[in-house]
Amino acid sequence: MIVAFDVSGLKRLHWYQLLLRFVLGGAVTVCAGLVSRHWGPLIGGLFLAFPAIFPATATLLEQTQAERKRRHGLHGRRSGRKAAALDAAGAVLGGFALAAFGAVAWLALPRVGAFWGLCLSGLAWLLVALTLWWLRRHV
Amino acid sequence: MELVWRFLLGGAIVSAFSLLGDLLRPKRFAGLFSAAPSVAIASLSMTVVHHDSVIAAIEARSMIFGSVGFILYVWAVRRLLASGKWPSVTVSLAALTIWAVTACVSAVLLMRSGL
Numbered sequence: 565m566i567v568a569f570d571v572s573g574l575k576r577l578h579w580y581q582l583l584l585r586f587v588l589g590g591a592v593t594v595c596a597g598l599v600s601r602h603w604g605p606l607i608g609g610l611f612l613a614f615p616a617i618f619p620a621t622a623t624l625l626e627q628t629q630a631e632r633k634r635r636h637g638l639h640g641r642r643s644g645r646k647a648a649a650l651d652a653a654g655a656v657l658g659g660f661a662l663a664a665f666g667a668v669a670w671l672a673l674p675r676v677g678a679f680w681g682l683c684l685s686g687l688a689w690l691l692v693a694l695t696l697w698w699l700r701r702h703v
Numbered sequence: 704m705e706l707v708w709r710f711l712l713g714g715a716i717v718s719a720f721s722l723l724g725d726l727l728r729p730k731r732f733a734g735l736f737s738a739a740p741s742v743a744i745a746s747l748s749m750t751v752v753h754h755d756s757v758i759a760a761i762e763a764r765s766m767i768f769g770s771v772g773f774i775l776y777v778w779a780v781r782r783l784l785a786s787g788k789w790p791s792v793t794v795s796l797a798a799l800t801i802w803a804v805t806a807c808v809s810a811v812l813l814m815r816s817g818l
Contacts, residue, residue: 582722586714586718597706598706605765608765611806612740612765613769616717618777621724645791647730648791650731652780655737658737658738659774666765669747670760670763674757678751685763
């Protein structure tokens with residue numbers, strides 16, 4: 565299957581879904597900062613890989629898929645859960661890329677500074693994620 | 704004030720990545736963006752601005768251990784959801800204990816190793 569942009573996905577989004585993600589993302593970032601401040605960066609850093617919005621994304625995905633199936637007169641509960649499982653399967657691959665981001669940031673930040681350090685880490689995340697995705701499909 | 708900026712930056716980056724995930728097809732590919740380093744980008748940027756790169760590097764090193772917890776978490780969620788028996792909300796929230804246990808074990812190991 566070819567990777568593509570599906571703009572119709574935007575029409576299915578509700579404003580409260582966007583707000584929920586914004587608030588959850590902001591809250592987890594604040595929590596990571598507070599943990600780091602009280603217990604040090606060694607412990608605070610663990611929270612940089614906290615599955616911040618995954619529960620909300622999976623739940624909303626299940627609801628949206630189930631709603632779509634119901635509109636066609638079908639029982640959508642199971643289909644919604646399968647859709648969320650597919651999202652989680654992609655996230656497993658993304659998790660390895662997340663570790664690569666951390667490794668590159670650890671090595672690069674003190675050497676090349678914040679801007680280039682974060683650029684290199686982001687690039688490492690993208691490369692590892694796309695490589696694993698390609699391997700998953702072709703090997 | 705730092706916390707307000709953290710909240711706004713974290714919220715904006717997390718929203719941007721999740722919006723990208725909504726637009727992409729197939730779903731498995733979009734799932735890659737569920738593991739986007741959005742919180743990490745926001746947190747590390749703020750740490751560098753308010754502290755220094757060395758502190759940010761220590762956070763990034765711990766993040767590798769947090770990522771192991773993340774991988775175990777989403778792997779378990781995928782297996783449980785694929786069975787179709789339990790709703791996403793129950794599975795994804797209950798499985799957070801897997802991340803928490805991994806994080807606690809990592810924290811103990813990191814502190815004992817004296818790194």
